[in-house]
Amino acid sequence: MKIIDTKISEVKLLEPTVFGDERGFFMETFRDEWFRRNVANRTFVQENHSKSVKGVLRGLHYQTENTQGKLVRVIQGAVFDVAVDLRKSSATFGQWVGEILSADNKRQLWIPEGFAHGFYVLTDTAEFTYKCTDYYNPKAEHSLLWNDPDIGIKWNLTGEPNLSAKDLAGKLLADAVLFD
Numbered sequence: 001m002k003i004i005d006t007k008i009s010e011v012k013l014l015e016p017t018v019f020g021d022e023r024g025f026f027m028e029t030f031r032d033e034w035f036r037r038n039v040a041n042r043t044f045v046q047e048n049h050s051k052s053v054k055g056v057l058r059g060l061h062y063q064t065e066n067t068q069g070k071l072v073r074v075i076q077g078a079v080f081d082v083a084v085d086l087r088k089s090s091a092t093f094g095q096w097v098g099e100i101l102s103a104d105n106k107r108q109l110w111i112p113e114g115f116a117h118g119f120y121v122l123t124d125t126a127e128f129t130y131k132c133t134d135y136y137n138p139k140a141e142h143s144l145l146w147n148d149p150d151i152g153i154k155w156n157l158t159g160e161p162n163l164s165a166k167d168l169a170g171k172l173l174a175d176a177v178l179f180d
Helices: 032-038
Strands: 002-005 012-015 018-021 024-027 046-053 057-063 070-076 078-085 096-102 108-111 115-121 125-132 141-143
Touching: 057 078, 070 078, 070 096, 070 115, 078 108, 078 125, 096 108, 115 125
Parallel strands: none
Antiparallel strands: 002 012, 012 108, 018 024, 046 125, 057 115, 057 141, 070 108, 070 125, 078 096, 078 115
16 A cells, blocks of 8 residues: 655555456455554544535534544545644644545545545545544534635535535634644
């Protein structure tokens, strides 16, 4: 597996070695000891799978208790995946990283604790899976406003995004609950 640095050093793009021929392909998507040694010394406790249609924008979500690191990948379709640094003490506070994840490129993104996370669906549908370092806690979940001008994410939208009520009510970075 190849590790590709992003503009925020703690966020890593992982590119698997794919073995394929006319019959299909095989790739290793995760190995605990390799991940701990090369990316982050974390234990994953939950894995989630979602499916969304083109134009859906999910996020930017984070939890202030049961804070989650996430290892995300797309198994069908393509998304533009985004992580925003919400750690006040960080040199990259308020900055974002965005990467296209797709079933074709087979890349994964490691998003450590202290970041908001979201994605925008680029294809007719996309299936998205992610491992989490802590359990989902809806009482501690927050949503950062996807289009906060102080963050300036370039989503590359094709029309108005399809948002949930929770995401429409996201907070601006200036009003958000943050990490120290």
